[in-house]
Amino acid sequence: MIDTVWGSTQKPVSARQLAEILSLIPNLSGTLYIGYPIIGTPDGAFPFDALLLSPEKGAVAFDLVEGRELGVFQDRQDDLYAKLHSKLLQYPSLVRGRTLAAPIHTITFAPALPGAAGVAERPVTDTTSLPAVVGEIEWQEDGAFPALASAIQALTTIRKGRRKRTISNGDSRGAKLHALNESIATLDANQNAAVVETVAGVQRIRGLAGSGKTIVLALKVAYLHAQNPDWLIAVTFNTRSLKGQFERLITSFVYEQTSEEPDWSRIKVMHSWGSPSSQGIYYNFTKDHELTYRDFRSAQGAFGEGKEFSGATEEALNQVTKVKETYDAILVDEAQDLPSSFLRMCYSLLKPPHRLIYAYDELQSLTNASLPGPEELFGNDASGNPVVEFSAPMLGEPRQDIILEKCYRNSRPVLATAHALGFGIYREPGGLIQIFEQNQLWEDVGYRVRDGQLEDGHFVSLERTPETSPIFLESHSPIDDLIQFHAFSTRDDQDRWLAQSIIYNIRQEELLSEDIVVINPDPVRTRKVVGNARNMLLHAGIDSSLAGVSNSPDIFFEKDVVTFTGIFRAKGNEAGMVYIVNADDCFDSPIPTTRALIRNRLFTAITRSKAWVRVLGVGPEMHALREEFDRVKQRQFRLDFNYPDEETKKALRIVNRDLTRTERKRLDAKVSDLTSAIEALENGDVRMEDLPEALRRRLKDLFGQ
Structure with missing residues (x-):
């Protein structure tokens, strides 16, 4: 079975036809990437039209022809082969002596040119001949496929750990932990999709703790930056210690795809709140729109305990009639710990078509608040229609809602x-x-x-x-x-x-x-x-x-x-x-x-x-x-x-309703008073006959006796 991951492509018709044909080939498995990977070269980022990674075929790079002009397809295929070959030679796990352990094949696919054919080494196919050409490719896979997939997905550098460890006992915890890090070598189909597929609008990524949401978002930043170096991209989160982790991951991934350091003037990694001493989405919003910035203490005084950030961001949004559209894409991690008003703030800061990607795991919420669905979260427009509405996935279109079901951290x-x-x-x-x-x-x-x-x-x-x-x-x-x-x-x-x-x-x-x-x-x-x-x-x-x-x-x-x-x-x-x-x-x-x-x-x-x-x-x-x-x-x-x-x-929803600390203290005091009253009745300090008749009737109605 073929999983297709839809990246950005300038050749949508031929890409869709390629995916349809490959999906019908019996006993073919693997992942077809459209508009991916992007490989760093001395001339900068080089995007592939399409690449098939298969344990039966190895790596098959496709040169897609959208119209009827074939052009110099031989040179394009040679270029694909040379760039991919050069990249893969850098990985010792993919080299046997001086030879790559995984084969590389190139195919030109020109669906609008029936009967077109190249030489055996540089085949040109249409919708009819493609299955036979792919069927002739064979690979006796010797365990190199995970390393091949990891190299293409740009994951090899982060699996090395923060520093090299010295292992003298192969059964020690240190040795087991090292082996675990090496085993988590590739992305699964849903993670692949979450990295490469980006909608022209809002996208939601849901997953358990340990499903790879943070790595996926960092890879996605690198992919978007390589594809669109002029875009201004923001990455934001609730936990401040994530800043260094994101910067390290993005640096690694961007270098893999462009052979250059990230352009940090076009990528902003910042906290959701921020302060005068450190950038943040909310702080920058108030500064750019000449609003009063509220720190935590000021927000708590104005909006109450537990409502600090939601109150501050809601207030700022209400004070601006026209928001300065600043970013081309914003990626939000830990969305379950951020208020809906903050996500609406991010949406308002985006240039059309409002590329907002937010990732979350609702059970990791450290407040009692629950993140609503996108229709409720972003509200309605002036005509009463939802600002954001998710549609069912369609072939050839990136998915708006992706669930990461596999857990790669916790056993x-x-x-x-x-x-x-x-x-x-x-x-x-x-x-x-x-x-x-x-x-x-x-x-x-x-x-x-x-x-x-x-x-x-x-x-x-x-x-x-x-x-x-x-x-x-x-x-x-x-x-x-x-x-x-x-x-x-x-x-x-x-x-x-x-x-x-x-x-x-x-x-x-x-x-x-x-x-x-x-x-x-x-x-x-x-x-x-x-x-x-x-x-x-x-x-x-x-x-x-x-x-x-x-x-x-x-x-x-x-x-x-x-x-x-x-x-x-x-x-x-x-x-x-x-x-x-x-x-x-x-x-x-x-x-x-x-x-x-x-x-x-x-x-x-x-x-x-x-x-x-x-x-x-x-x-x-x-x-x-x-x-x-x-x-x-x-x-x-x-x-x-x-x-x-x-x-x-x-009943569970009522019990788990969101209360501030002040409200919880007030509730606790009332429960304590009620407990004292019941104990007084049980101990005989107060008799039912001592209670006013009206109060006794209310108790009877409440408890049924």
């Missing part, structure tokens, strides 16, 4: 545990905390129905498949080593175990300090509660940092330094070994409206891990959380539960 046991705890699948007592609004989304993100029915009011058993959770992510270590929960009697016991484990990881298991991240789910208390463990490491001669406090807010990892962080700064980052401390804070909340919030923090923390997770906590809440994990493990990491009906879903 099946780790990801299923994160989902089970995040949703409260096995929570006792109480059960579900939250649920996907659309049942089908479970299958979209890579689960399959093992038993039951994925319908409201029915039992369902969901499991991840080897296709969506690759086996190599879990086969390197026993399951009991991949993820562990540990309950301690005191915080000191927890911190001592943590420090000793990190010391052992580095000195005995060949992990680098930067392979290790320690996450505290409560962002407010992180600085205070991690100090003890950091002191223990310091006395052992191991340096650590508190992300965004002891270093720049734009830096997350440092060489030879273990990173400690709160959950907000952990977003968008990953590490081989993840320790989550004080996880008992995530078991339950006295205020039901914050249960989903704290479980999302736990989900996000667990899914930072590329290999191993250790969840640590103290007291009875941690024992209960560990027992909840044991129930996940007993069911072989399946999600077995009764799918809620519409009434239950409605």
Whole structure:
């Protein structure tokens, strides 16, 4: 089966016909790229008309002829061959002696010239002769195809890691982590599409944690920059530490495709908010339109706790009658943590046709807010029609809505545990905390129905498949080593175990300090509660940092330094070994409206891990959380539960409604007053007869007795 990825092309008719014919050839598999790859040459970026990557054929480059003028096709084919051959020779894994391990073929496809033919080495085909010419190409693939695909997709440079590691024990954690990085060598079909396909308008990319959204966006920036060097492109995000990661990835990818450094005057990597000391979408908007800029404190005073950024961006949009259209494309990562008004601000800053690409994973939201669909998100125009409306995908057209179903970071046991705890699948007592609004989304993100029915009011058993959770992510270590929960009697016991484990990881298991991240789910208390463990490491001669406090807010990892962080700064980052401390804070909340919030923090923390997770906590809440994990493990990491009906879903939506901190405090106080009143009645301090008749009637009506 052929997957077609539709990039930018000046030859749409011949490209569409090429895709249709190749899709009909029996037993042909691989990916057909239209308008891709772009290869860096001494003369700059060189885009291909089309390229077929196939384990049966190798690399087949197509020279497309749109009209009836064939031109000097021999020279064009020679040019395609020479440029691709020169690029692939740079990769040792693709070279056998002095010869490429993967064959390169070139074909001219001229559908408007029936019967045209070249010589055997430089064939010219039409719609009738193309299948036979492709059928004659054979390749006895010897394991080189993944390296070939990785080289074409420009992924080889990022798989090398931040620095070279010294491995003396082939079974150590360091060796296993190195092998994992090498195994994640190619993009899947949906990732390919997300990189290359760009609509003339708004595009949404949805995916689980670890599905490659950040890498996809960085590759997409490089592709758009190489294709359109005059475009002004912005990349924005919520987590400040993503800035350095984006700059590193974009630099690598642009160089692969143009043999030049990025033109940073045309690519702007900036935070969503920004400040006078650092660029940001919102800050630049206020400066360019001569508006009052609000920092966090000012916005909180004006709009209330929890409404700071939504209020500031909404205010700015309302104050401008005509927005200066600045950018040709804007790419937004972590959209689930950004308000709808910010996405509308990005849309308003774009020149027609408003190329806005936003990526998100709704379960990683660290607020209770949910991102609405595009029609609701961008509103209606003056005629009452949706400003943005997604249509069904069509052959030859890029997709507006792409779902990345495969997870390349978290193993099946780790990801299923994160989902089970995040949703409260096995929570006792109480059960579900939250649920996907659309049942089908479970299958979209890579689960399959093992038993039951994925319908409201029915039992369902969901499991991840080897296709969506690759086996190599879990086969390197026993399951009991991949993820562990540990309950301690005191915080000191927890911190001592943590420090000793990190010391052992580095000195005995060949992990680098930067392979290790320690996450505290409560962002407010992180600085205070991690100090003890950091002191223990310091006395052992191991340096650590508190992300965004002891270093720049734009830096997350440092060489030879273990990173400690709160959950907000952990977003968008990953590490081989993840320790989550004080996880008992995530078991339950006295205020039901914050249960989903704290479980999302736990989900996000667990899914930072590329290999191993250790969840640590103290007291009875941690024992209960560990027992909840044991129930996940007993069911072989399946999600077995009764799918809620519409009434239950409605109740969950009410419980998870978005409240500010002030509103939560007010609610907490009222619950406390109600609890005191009930206890007074139970203890006999107040008798029902002591209550006014009107109040007794109201209680009877409310409780039915």
